[in-house]
Amino acid sequence: MSSTDKALGLLFGSDIHHGRAHAGEAVPAGIGTTDVRLLQSGDRDRFIRLHIPVNFQRLKFKPSLANVGTVLNLVTDPDLNPLVLDHADKFLKPFKGRVINRPAAVLGSTRDKVATLLAGIDGLVVPPIARFRGRPALAAAAIAKAGIRFPAILRRTGHHDGRIEGLMADADAVMAVIDPGTTYYLTEFVDGRSAEGLFHKIRIFFFGDRAVVRHRLVSDHWNVHAPDRKRVLVHHPEHIETERRYVEGGIAAMPPEAQRVLAEVRARMPLDYFGIDFSILPDGRLLLFEANATMMFFPVVADPPFGYSAAVVAQGTAAFDAMLAGRGI
Structure with a gap:
C-alpha cells in the first residue's frame, strides 16, 4: 500500500x-479536545481510530499504524491530558507518516508556556501568567516570580469558555479561594475597553498557513463570550459590519499592524492547527487572551443579521481540507 493510499488516523x-477501544464500540472522545474535525468535507467516518487511554502502556494490544498515512491528533488540552499526550508522543516516535499537531507540541501549549513563547512580539500585549498549585506559599511565590499586578483573573487549569474563579482584587483574595488539590492560572488583567465602553474578542483559527476569522464578538463585560452575540452585538450594527468585514475578508481585512503581529504569532507557534483569541486595543496593539488547539469552532450562528457567518464554515472546511492534504504545512 502506497503512502497516498493509506488512511487518516484520528488520535x-x-x-x-x-x-x-474495540471496533464498533462507542468510546467517548474525552475531555480536552476540539470539534474542528467536523469541518472535514467528504466522508468523515472514513478513518482509523487510534485510542490512547491513560493506562496505554499497560495495554496488551495497541493500535496499529500499518495502514495509516496521516495522524490527526485530537488530544488538545495539555493541562487535562498530559499523561495521554506523553503516551501518544512515545507511540508516534517510530511513525514515518505525517502527524498533525504532534503531542509534544501540544504539551508545550499551556497558557503560561504560550505566554512565554509569544512574549516580545512587537505590537502584542501578553499579560503575565502564573501557574501554581492551590497552596498559599506556592501561589505567592509564583505570583511574585511572574510579576503579576492586580486585578488579575483566576481560573482553574483546563477551564475554558469563560469559566473563571473570579477577577481578584489582590493576593489576599486569591489566597481566600484557592484549594490545595487544584492547579490554577492567574493572569494579569488588562482593560481593553473602547472609548464607547465596550470590549471585543476576535477568534482566528490557523490550519497550516491558512487563517479563518471565526468571529468578532462585542460585550459590555470584559469576559466576552458567545452569548454576547445575541445579548449585545445584535444591538450594534456598526460592530456587526466590522465582524462581517473580518469574516468575509479574513486577516487581509484587518489593520496592517494586526496582520503583521498575527503572522509572527503563526511563525512562532509550533502547532499545525490552533485558535487564537485576542482583541485590538485602541492604540492598535493586539491583546492576547489565549492561543491553543483546544478551542471550539462550532456552533456557528448564521441567522439574521449574522447571515455572513455561513461563510465561516466554507472557509474553515477549505482550510482544514488543505491541511489534511498537506497543502500549506
Whole structure:
C-alpha cells in the first residue's frame, strides 16, 4: 500500500479514560479536545481510530499504524491530558507518516508556556501568567516570580469558555479561594475597553498557513463570550459590519499592524492547527487572551443579521481540507 493510499488516523483519548477501544464500540472522545474535525468535507467516518487511554502502556494490544498515512491528533488540552499526550508522543516516535499537531507540541501549549513563547512580539500585549498549585506559599511565590499586578483573573487549569474563579482584587483574595488539590492560572488583567465602553474578542483559527476569522464578538463585560452575540452585538450594527468585514475578508481585512503581529504569532507557534483569541486595543496593539488547539469552532450562528457567518464554515472546511492534504504545512 502506497503512502497516498493509506488512511487518516484520528488520535484521541483522555487522562480520565481507561481501557482499550474495540471496533464498533462507542468510546467517548474525552475531555480536552476540539470539534474542528467536523469541518472535514467528504466522508468523515472514513478513518482509523487510534485510542490512547491513560493506562496505554499497560495495554496488551495497541493500535496499529500499518495502514495509516496521516495522524490527526485530537488530544488538545495539555493541562487535562498530559499523561495521554506523553503516551501518544512515545507511540508516534517510530511513525514515518505525517502527524498533525504532534503531542509534544501540544504539551508545550499551556497558557503560561504560550505566554512565554509569544512574549516580545512587537505590537502584542501578553499579560503575565502564573501557574501554581492551590497552596498559599506556592501561589505567592509564583505570583511574585511572574510579576503579576492586580486585578488579575483566576481560573482553574483546563477551564475554558469563560469559566473563571473570579477577577481578584489582590493576593489576599486569591489566597481566600484557592484549594490545595487544584492547579490554577492567574493572569494579569488588562482593560481593553473602547472609548464607547465596550470590549471585543476576535477568534482566528490557523490550519497550516491558512487563517479563518471565526468571529468578532462585542460585550459590555470584559469576559466576552458567545452569548454576547445575541445579548449585545445584535444591538450594534456598526460592530456587526466590522465582524462581517473580518469574516468575509479574513486577516487581509484587518489593520496592517494586526496582520503583521498575527503572522509572527503563526511563525512562532509550533502547532499545525490552533485558535487564537485576542482583541485590538485602541492604540492598535493586539491583546492576547489565549492561543491553543483546544478551542471550539462550532456552533456557528448564521441567522439574521449574522447571515455572513455561513461563510465561516466554507472557509474553515477549505482550510482544514488543505491541511489534511498537506497543502500549506
